Amino acid sequence: MSLDFNDETFRGDFTYRNSAKAIKRFPFPFPEDSYMYSVNMEPHVPGAVGSVFEHMFDVDEHYVSEMRDRAQVLADDPLRCQSLPHMELAGWDLLELIMVSKARDYPHWFELHRDGNQWHWINRPLQIDQKFTFMDASTLPYGPMEYITRQTQGDFTLQDQRDDDLWIEAGMVTTQADWSLDFDIGMSFKQWHAPVPLAHQMQIFDRALKFLLKLQHGAPVRRFNWTMTVDPLLDTSPENYPKWGPDKTTMTAETVGRRQHLRVELQTLHRLPRSNAIAFPIRCYLISFQDLVTVPKWARRLHRVVRDIPDELATYKGFIRNKPLMLDYLAPFDDGAATSPGFGVE
């Protein structure tokens, strides 16, 4: 593995680590000292150099190991990647979006050469050199969505748009916050969000759906979501809950700083040009509490967010049982000082 990428695991011995550079660019998701649902959508435009927003699809030091973890999840359970038959065109749209973006943004790692429909894709970090015919799935080892998302960090879903609704009808989901693609595939927007507490009554999903139905090609948007995960486990799937659930109960005051991770999802939404579907990448970033508290503002703010969150949300996000441990760890880092608004460090 080259110097650009960590050789690390997201299971077993959990050797996942963030470098000092990765901590500095971590997408801390709280713009204020408390949290409640909001649609919180903003244009997905290029951000500061070095930030996770610099490029359309962020490729970071975890890339190669994360793709290795995905391959293992898929070998164990192929149902994590599914595409209903009418979604193949959207898969090609997604493949094109990712290949064009990565070749433009990271030319030292990725190259795309196009001669009509004869394409040549080079992915140096994963040592892939693939010639294929665009729109001819028989020329790739997997369907187009699976092919490209085996090479791209983050989960992906593809939503078909019809009857003034969005239908989740394809996806690659191996780093999810406890939801099942196999169960949800085929559902409408409000159906697949049905288990989320409080937000329906707040009309969050009415407003989000109205907004997304009008999403324009070439004008992607983004938002954050977050949850908590014990150990840097990417595959917190409901399918494997009996395997990872017990680990949530063995955290102690001595290990909480190292084992408890804030899990941030950078969600972006892209209208696709041929299929008119919406691509929804859900990129997961993990940071241990001990790394997070090295930024004083983040430590103060996270303490206040966890302390004040309604129990219903802490339960839904799966950390109510460890909330006291988390607060005991975070409280000493909160001196009560005011924090500045916004995401940035002070």
Next chain:
Amino acid sequence: MTKTEFEPAIPSRPSYGVLSPGIGSAHLFVADGEGADAVCDLLSAADGLKAASHIIYVPGANGCDKSTALQALGVAQFHRSPSFAAALPRLTKVLADAHMGLQIYTAGTEGLMAQVAAAAQAAGLPYEAVQMEHRGSLARRVQCVHCKGVTENVTLDPFQCSHCGLSLFVRDHFSRRLAAFQGVCIDAEDPGQIPASVERFK
């Protein structure tokens, strides 16, 4: 038994209405258990439909068998099937052979109605093309999210998955594609600590 009153449900769970005569050249009814009453109510009030009606009936898992009443309606075709699985090849054939204007009605348990709607969708019909009326048992059809096996007629919560044996709690989250509610391991975080089952779905 009359139409079931449901508590407010999360948005993935279908809502059900009352069967009413549609305008069409043929009428297909699929019912289980007490769903037979909804079919009888409709056809008694719409006598003219009987000559173009086909009823597929599955007695309820709770023992409710109203075959005699349905047979007495005198419809063009009546078929009693021991289970929905056994009825599915016939249903699939009828849907494949259907002409424009076929009206589809289903009544009874949620699991049966959802499987009928899924079969209709597989045959190319929209979900809304199937009229649904809930009657009788609230027993649920539940997919184990872990082993993917479906357990029929679940009345207890938690219950033991009939395939992998895990103790599952039953969520209200419902997949129309799978025609099933979702079951999730209840003691994943504390293996062996399984609360006593209660009869939640009668």
